Amino acid sequence: MYRPLDPPSRILLGPGPSDCHPKTLLAQAIPVIGHMDPAFVAIMNEVAELLREVYGTQNKLTLPMSATGSAGMETVTVNLIEPGDNVIVCVNGLFGERWVDVATRAGANVTVVEAPWGEAIDPADVEAAIKQGSFKAVCLVYAETSTGVRQPLEDIAKIAHDHGALFVTDCVTAIGGIPIEADKVGIDAAYAGTQKCLSAPPGLAPVTFNQRALDIIMNRKTKVQSWYLDLTMIAQYWGGTKRAYHHTAPISNVFGLHQALGLIHEEGLENVFLRHATLGKALQKGLEAMGLKLLVKNPEHRLPNLTTFLIPEGIDDATVRSQLLSQYGIEIGGGLGSLSGKIWRIGLMGHSCRARNVIMVLGALETILTELGYKCDKGASLAAAQEVLAEK
Amino acid sequence: MYRPLDPPSRILLGPGPSDCHPKTLLAQAIPVIGHMDPAFVAIMNEVAELLREVYGTQNKLTLPMSATGSAGMETVTVNLIEPGDNVIVCVNGLFGERWVDVATRAGANVTVVEAPWGEAIDPADVEAAIKQGSFKAVCLVYAETSTGVRQPLEDIAKIAHDHGALFVTDCVTAIGGIPIEADKVGIDAAYAGTQKCLSAPPGLAPVTFNQRALDIIMNRKTKVQSWYLDLTMIAQYWGGTKRAYHHTAPISNVFGLHQALGLIHEEGLENVFLRHATLGKALQKGLEAMGLKLLVKNPEHRLPNLTTFLIPEGIDDATVRSQLLSQYGIEIGGGLGSLSGKIWRIGLMGHSCRARNVIMVLGALETILTELGYKCDKGASLAAAQEVLAEK
Numbered sequence: 001m002y003r004p005l006d007p008p009s010r011i012l013l014g015p016g017p018s019d020c021h022p023k024t025l026l027a028q029a030i031p032v033i034g035h036m037d038p039a040f041v042a043i044m045n046e047v048a049e050l051l052r053e054v055y056g057t058q059n060k061l062t063l064p065m066s067a068t069g070s071a072g073m074e075t076v077t078v079n080l081i082e083p084g085d086n087v088i089v090c091v092n093g094l095f096g097e098r099w100v101d102v103a104t105r106a107g108a109n110v111t112v113v114e115a116p117w118g119e120a121i122d123p124a125d126v127e128a129a130i131k132q133g134s135f136k137a138v139c140l141v142y143a144e145t146s147t148g149v150r151q152p153l154e155d156i157a158k159i160a161h162d163h164g165a166l167f168v169t170d171c172v173t174a175i176g177g178i179p180i181e182a183d184k185v186g187i188d189a190a191y192a193g194t195q196k197c198l199s200a201p202p203g204l205a206p207v208t209f210n211q212r213a214l215d216i217i218m219n220r221k222t223k224v225q226s227w228y229l230d231l232t233m234i235a236q237y238w239g240g241t242k243r244a245y246h247h248t249a250p251i252s253n254v255f256g257l258h259q260a261l262g263l264i265h266e267e268g269l270e271n272v273f274l275r276h277a278t279l280g281k282a283l284q285k286g287l288e289a290m291g292l293k294l295l296v297k298n299p300e301h302r303l304p305n306l307t308t309f310l311i312p313e314g315i316d317d318a319t320v321r322s323q324l325l326s327q328y329g330i331e332i333g334g335g336l337g338s339l340s341g342k343i344w345r346i347g348l349m350g351h352s353c354r355a356r357n358v359i360m361v362l363g364a365l366e367t368i369l370t371e372l373g374y375k376c377d378k379g380a381s382l383a384a385a386q387e388v389l390a391e392k
Numbered sequence: 393m394y395r396p397l398d399p400p401s402r403i404l405l406g407p408g409p410s411d412c413h414p415k416t417l418l419a420q421a422i423p424v425i426g427h428m429d430p431a432f433v434a435i436m437n438e439v440a441e442l443l444r445e446v447y448g449t450q451n452k453l454t455l456p457m458s459a460t461g462s463a464g465m466e467t468v469t470v471n472l473i474e475p476g477d478n479v480i481v482c483v484n485g486l487f488g489e490r491w492v493d494v495a496t497r498a499g500a501n502v503t504v505v506e507a508p509w510g511e512a513i514d515p516a517d518v519e520a521a522i523k524q525g526s527f528k529a530v531c532l533v534y535a536e537t538s539t540g541v542r543q544p545l546e547d548i549a550k551i552a553h554d555h556g557a558l559f560v561t562d563c564v565t566a567i568g569g570i571p572i573e574a575d576k577v578g579i580d581a582a583y584a585g586t587q588k589c590l591s592a593p594p595g596l597a598p599v600t601f602n603q604r605a606l607d608i609i610m611n612r613k614t615k616v617q618s619w620y621l622d623l624t625m626i627a628q629y630w631g632g633t634k635r636a637y638h639h640t641a642p643i644s645n646v647f648g649l650h651q652a653l654g655l656i657h658e659e660g661l662e663n664v665f666l667r668h669a670t671l672g673k674a675l676q677k678g679l680e681a682m683g684l685k686l687l688v689k690n691p692e693h694r695l696p697n698l699t700t701f702l703i704p705e706g707i708d709d710a711t712v713r714s715q716l717l718s719q720y721g722i723e724i725g726g727g728l729g730s731l732s733g734k735i736w737r738i739g740l741m742g743h744s745c746r747a748r749n750v751i752m753v754l755g756a757l758e759t760i761l762t763e764l765g766y767k768c769d770k771g772a773s774l775a776a777a778q779e780v781l782a783e784k
Contacts, residue, residue: 002654004651005651007422017427029421031411039400046394050394066459068458068639068640102619105615202642203595228459251593252645
């Protein structure tokens with residue numbers, strides 16, 4: 001019955017997980033030590049400090065939750081929200097929709113502010129909504145993984161604060177790919193994942209809370225509905241003066257994240273962001289030169305690390321992605337929800353974000369599409385990408 | 393600021409995590425593939441099948457949740473329980489206490505059936521309680537990690553079923569160390585962890601639900617309060633005919649678990665249980681020969697894989713554990729809750745469960761204790777352990 005593990009070799013250019021640096025993978029092969037070992041506590045402190053750097057924050061309560069990014073969404077929600085609280089959730093993609101569901105399960109009265117998928121939320125719509133009541137929080141996705149939209153944060157942060165609400169953001173696809181600057185922007189709480197631009201395997205959800213958010217958590221009237229995600233206890237394990245046992249931390253994942261964050265620190269955050277910005281632009285120019293249409297019309301709202309574009313008329317989604325996987329070992333993403341079958345998503349995230357991958361995926365896509373009868377100016381995509389790459 | 397990872401070399405003989413086999417650690421260094429990759433789906437199926445073997449079940453809904461063992465407790469609870477449900481939780485240690493907390497947060501009306509820490513729950517007490525009302529579930533810890541008690545299951549399973557209640561068990565410390573035989577015993581739902589006798593790193597919570605439990609979940613009147621742990625959706629990702637995306641599975645952890653379960657499968661479950669039974673007995677005889685007193689008085693209620701014993705009069709808990717760690721690189725566990733400072737816990741779990749570790753920890757403990765003035769018959773513990781080891 002038992003077949004030894006033998007997974008295929010892939011290049012991961014979907015919306016996450018991304019490829020990991022070999023050093024990060026090897027860090028996960030380091031023998032496990034105990035979750036209360038003084039040596040592990042020191043590593044936890046270093047991970048928290050490195051996370052503060054990518055979040056752009058001094059927040060004491062900054063740590064990786066012991067579950068994947070989606071549990072990060074649930075963590076900020078169930079800790080900050082008590083049943084009956086009013087919150088605004090901005091929805092312009094699948095992850096905004098999910099947040100409505102998560103907040104509703106936490107007992108919140110949710111007011112939804114919408115924008116079409118592929119567009120950013122209009123701050124004026126948030127302002128109009130927040131004037132209608134008293135809200136505890138405004139929840140906003142910074143980088144919408146389902147659409148590739150980069151949401152400007154500053155205006156909505158100001159609106160939330162002017163009306164006494166917390167400003168809470170989803171940074172899953174943003175972290176390590178584009179600047180967050182949580183303290184400067186005024187983010188009160190945020191969550192992320194490890195498997196995108198941090199290029200650690202999935203399994204942890206880095207979160208950060210400022211003092212204002214922490215005070216709200218510590219002064220709740222009701223218990224957090226999730227024992228596992230209850231920060232009133234977890235904060236004691238990750239940052240208390242006496243480290244109190246809560247649950248057994250996923251040691252190997254923390255080792256992997258430590259190494260992945262170390263690589264970012266050594267490259268330098270500004271260099272990391274520039275690499276994502278340049279290569280994302282090269283990919284997008286290349287796709288446009290192939291005659292493909294980007295989903296996000298406003299260039300300022302395009303994520304560099306996750307590019308979304310329309311599947312051409314007459315081309316079958318599954319056929320192309322399956323050929324990319326089987327013939328080239330390249331994974332790209334399909335559309336989610338209402339965009340299923342309509343768009344593709346190419347991630348250039350973390351270790352996957354390299355010039356060779358831009359050239360490779362453009363070439364492979366052009367080859368498959370033209371074999372399927374798609375007409376384009378052969379080689380134009382490579383030339384367009386090269387032009388951006390040469391700008392450096 | 394960045395210091396490369398440099399954790400010390402330990403032998404893990406606490407209550408978990410245990411040491412991992414090098415093959416398991418290396419499986420976590422295999423490059424990540426996508427969570428929707430057909431190759432990953434095949435690996436998921438194999439992991440589920442291997443988990444059925446250690447659980448002793450044919451249950452279709454058997455999978456590792458994407459979080460640690462404590463999230464397994466929350467998973468069975470929030471999926472099976474709806475607000476207002478009556479449940480019985482048996483409490484004879486910290487994890488029973490935790491379960492009361494978790495169930496209460498899920499909106500359950502909890503009736504507690506207690507036994508002193510270090511003793512098993514008396515089925516007659518469960519029977520007396522269950523006659524007082526109508527209960528949806530009886531929750532019982534099979535292997536109490538805080539006390540080392542092995543709880544007989546059959547009688548309480550029958551009582552639960554005779555009164556129409558689900559029988560739900562914590563198998564965190566049991567799985568892969570002692571037989572579970574979920575189908576034969578009549579366990580309707582159970583959860584476990586990977587970091588004890590399965591000897592995979594912490595990070596996943598294997599759960600199993602039989603058809604009766606699954607029907608209850610699928611016919612809930614209310615949504616599961618946790619989106620992240622909601623099996624009505626996760627079951628579609630792990631076992632649906634069309635694998636629907638829910639969250640990004642922790643790929644490396646699944647690889648590690650696959651390898652760890654493969655090692656157990658290759659050794660043979662009966663051999664694995666015999667190894668734990670024999671070496672646990674050797675350790676316990678050795679400790680008794682050293683004049684130390686086991687916490688669990690009834691030999692039939694002693695776990696072989698987790699031995700608990702009293703700290704001798706006049707000996708300081710922290711001094712001894714700290715010397716074990718710094719001088720020998722051996723981790724053992726202290727007491728939890730009301731047993732803090734009063735007992736030690738030695739785990740012989742999975743890959744940590746080997747004869748060399750029994751001899752080593754007895755020798756190291758005797759050395760440290762006698763240096764601190766403890767009087768015992770030198771060498772008697774080794775002789776007592778050897779006697780058991782020679783029985784094979």
